[in-house]
Amino acid sequence: MIAMFRNDWARTWQNKARLFVMLGLILVSIVLAVFVSGKGNFSTKIGLIGPSKHEVVSDTVKIDHLSQEPEKSALALGTYDAIVDMRSGTPVITTFKGEEYKKELTEHLKNPQSIRNSQKNEGGIGSMIIGYMLMFVLMSSVTNMLLFSEDKEKHIMERISTTPVSFIKLFANYSLFSWLLLFIPNILILASISLLGLTDIGFSVSNYLVLIGLIALFGVSFSICNASFFKVADTASMLGSMIMMITTILSGSFFSLDNGNKFFNSLIHWLPQKQFLELVKNIEAGQSYGENSQRLLYLIGVSTVLMIVAILKTRREYVRN
Amino acid sequence: MYRLFRIIQRDTMNLITNPMWIFFSLMFPFLLVVILGFLTGGLYGDYFTSYDYYGVTLMLFSTMYAATFSANSFMEEKIKKANLRIVYSPIRNWFIPFSKAVATFIFTTFFYTIVAVICHLLFQIRFGDGKLLQIWLLFIGMNLLFSCIGVLMCCIFKSEGVANQILSILTAALAMLSGFLFPIANLGEAFVKISKWLPTTKVAQTIFEMIYDQNSANFSSVFLMLVAFSVLILAVSTILFNGEEYV
């Protein structure tokens, strides 16, 4: 297995440009997540025209005092969730959001303490950082599976399948290598930021070791399972990236997507990314890993199942009885 | 020009005869619009629905994936050797990267337009009836830009796999920062400031201004910006492309 590992590293090192660009992208995504996330993040943004009777004090409501009505495109783009015109004395609300939001806002304007945090990203700094990093970590796991896809595409897998190496060992090698390629740069960068005291990263480095390790495990398992179904590397990469992107957004890694639809909310609840984000929030809130054992087991279980599917699929493809 | 035309024709046919690429170019934007439009329906109202938002932004996001198609048009394993045989022919070096960009542009424009029409019919997405042509031009301007970017990546990294690997993450990051996946204001002031600098954000902004404010003041400058960047990137690609390195 060491020989296989060395071979994977030699192949990866041959493509230094790719390696360094990937590391650069990881660095940028972490820097954005750590230094930029959570700054001025409001759940609702209002443009207020005219004098306001109420002094709105809230860390979740952003109010911009405007001299004139902004264009409607500002509402479409989400720059403002609503425009409140107070020039006539009574608030005239213009919003592209639903009636329910309008009612809530009207209520708030009457009673500023009653605002509901409908879109606030729950959780602290650590949750926010991991939320922003999540999509990039998972998409990187898909693209890092290139070695496995290449081996299939260039018929090297046919050659490997004639050797005494078991498929379990083979997949363990691909997975471990990909996992390390994902885990090490992320942890090193986070640890460096923490050790240098540049900013608060929310969790301790040891917690990040567990959390990043866990999500990297899921990412690698999904990627290898995805790649095992396709002969062409590009197809696997495109489809895998697409799935990861959509499911990560749906899991609410950037903001909550609770639309009140119970059925879909329950479906989303079972997404591994959703379970992972819940775990992260709970750990940040002070719970132990033991208290979240079900989530941990779920994530490890899903990863294991994906890995088994990948091994069985590939073995069936290359070993005929 | 006959030879250039023949190469463009071949490259376009290589894309059109690949069922996987047709599937991706149709299903990728469509599924994105459907899934995100449906699931975020509750966050929007009756006048401006989630489909109105995602119909525009996710179509723009899909145009960014033209880069992946152009990388494949260039160096997908199945057609790479035949494509590179062209190096031996009596044609100008720049024909090769140029034709890949053009072929991708033709392919993606065609299929993305079909998807936009389907989405409009199914979900009544507002694409600005009065300014439809200009908005379509902005979409295809993005298409052209990213078709050229895909070719540039191939010329820099000399490998389609590497180009795709980098493009997929870069595209996702750019889409996120441009507000294509959700309003950028949700991420906070800092991200909004970063977003303002991106050309892709300007495109989305101009489109929404044209649809909801009937204001096309920025159309010319944004469209010209897209074309200028495309030409520049393509020029760099043709300079970087060296047939010698592929024989």
Place this chain on the structure above:
Amino acid sequence: MKPLIEVKQLEKSYKSKKVIHGISFSIYEGEILCLLGPNGASKSTTINILCGALGFDSGEVTCKGAPIDKNLQAFKQQLGVVPQDLALYEDLTAEKNVQFFASLYGLKGKDLEAGVTFALSSVGLTSHRKEKVASFSGGMKRRLNIACALAHRPALLIMDEPTVGIDPQSRNHILNSIRDMQLKGMTVLYTTHYMEEVEEISSRIIIMDHGQIIAEGTKEALKEKNDERKITIEISDSNEISLDSFYQIEGVKEVALNEDELLITSIKGIENLDHIIDKLIRLQQKIQNVVVQEANLETIFLDLTGRSLRD
């Protein structure tokens, strides 16, 4: 014969490592020039320079007197290149493949049609023109690979190992096609590792090694220069013979016994044949038959380039 291509003092380096050391040679109109060399001899580099696909550091390459680098497009117009790797669109038919590559040489309309027909008939694929390449056997793909370089009737056809990995029937067909093309006036530059192909079709041979030309000439001339001979002597009683004693004769390189035949490899031609026969007589052997064979190209090649493995 007039030279079609002339190469003078050609030099090429890769990252400060010289791979071609000032080679000079000519390719004459109407000949089949075989370029041989072990792996790493810089044959492919030389071929790619002659294809106009690679630049060179110094020297001159002319086509009918005109330097190729001054007007590369015009030079390439006269070439047909058959790359070593199969460079075909598998999803297209044979006809469409040839059509496409022919169109890159400016063929259109009726000329294109005629060129495609000529190319496919030259390689015996006319009856398969509407079939997809993916359904072709390896031999058919190799033939189509050649056809894609023929439609525009090039003055010079450059073929880089065109018969790799195919059966003897397909190889035979390809070699016959090449001879036919030569008869029609085409000049061919051919590289291969199969000596029997060189024996069959070559007009002249160039042997390269380490970026230099180490031998040049017709196969007869090369064989003549090489003094090695295989002498087969049929004897009466092989049981009584001691092979070691023959090594004392000057010029004897190898001695072997195959039933009643004594096989001697001599590097001095037949100069020492009388000593060999003398020895046999002294050993009271009756000589039934003597056959002397010239060295074959493979032996010549190995003698010139050495027998050790190459990278």
